[in-house]
Amino acid sequence: MGIKDDILMAGSTLLREKGVSALTQPQVALAANIKQSHLTYYFPTRSALLLAIAEFTLSTLMEDVAARLRSAPVDKGLAGTLSRVMIEGFPPRVFIGLIVAADNDPDIRKLLRRLVRRVRTAIQHLLEEAGITASEEATLLFHATIVGLAVMHQARMSRESAAEVKDGIALLIRMLTPMERFPT
Amino acid sequence: MGIKDDILMAGSTLLREKGVSALTQPQVALAANIKQSHLTYYFPTRSALLLAIAEFTLSTLMEDVAARLRSAPVDKGLAGTLSRVMIEGFPPRVFIGLIVAADNDPDIRKLLRRLVRRVRTAIQHLLEEAGITASEEATLLFHATIVGLAVMHQARMSRESAAEVKDGIALLIRMLTPMERFPT
DNA sequence: AACTGACTTTGGTAGCCTTACCAAAAACCA
């Protein structure tokens, strides 16, 4: 399964680095070093191509995040790891591109529904491991806040917005962490 | 100033209802009932058109929100008003479309930077009026959470996601409201 | 009323990019 993987990887890179508007058949074919007509042999329509690349990219991103979290001490590096992923990786760009695409493509929308569910449960486990009460409400707010910080960063792409991601996540975790300094 | 306003209003409607990908010169001209070549007389490039429509749309949206908040009791209807705006209006679609556009258009990015600043201060005033400590941190988190909820709704466009916006905002406000039930 | 100059509107089009095909050549493998 060489070629198909080449396509997915090349397309994924394109998606992460140039945004969804760069994901045209000619550009993907160029990046994957194959003829454009060959690309359509594997992915007959643009929609199919976009969907496949999106699935691949999102899976890769989630695995990447999981790996980073695993290799860092959960209770200590959670904020740092999360913000680093959001700033250095390109989840916001991918996510936002897909939301726009979902406007004209129900399949993409379904994909996003699955994605949100997956991320939600991942966050829940994360909070539990970090000793935070992972009620449904707390999980929802945590998820929303991180998404919001990342999106506002993607919108501005400034040093200031990056700092907000970092500070915001740290702040969020601090707020939700039960302070056991208060003796019962 | 008839025609130019027609263009902006038609374009704005297009942007809110069909997303940024519908904002092509032919479609805007069609919606505004003018010839496409006439459209380029007022807005020579697509970039200029997009920027003007974006500015108009964002201003309109913000005024609209402000008006709704003014006509509702701040302390009581804040959550309801905010969530209604986010769900019924189309700020998330507009916002997200512009973020994608900003990837290839520095002017749009500048516009978004200004927008975030404006919304941030608006939120700060809102929190103060609602009797919530509007520290910089609290304001940041409030802003991010609302953006996150709205974006996740736009991504999924389901009944469930709409409910999350509603519940999430209510929850957020409850969490941040100082509970004066505890007697000192 | 006729003229003038600026602004507005129209029709048309060149050039580019994109998607989606298809037929034929090449490579592969049973």
Add this chain to the structure above:
DNA sequence: TGGTTTTTGGTAAGGCTACCAAAGTCAGTT
């Protein structure tokens, strides 16, 4: 060898941006 899969070159059709020259409109002036 024969049949299937992969790869290539080519292209039709359509949409988009950005122009341009010509025609029309209108206010103010003579």
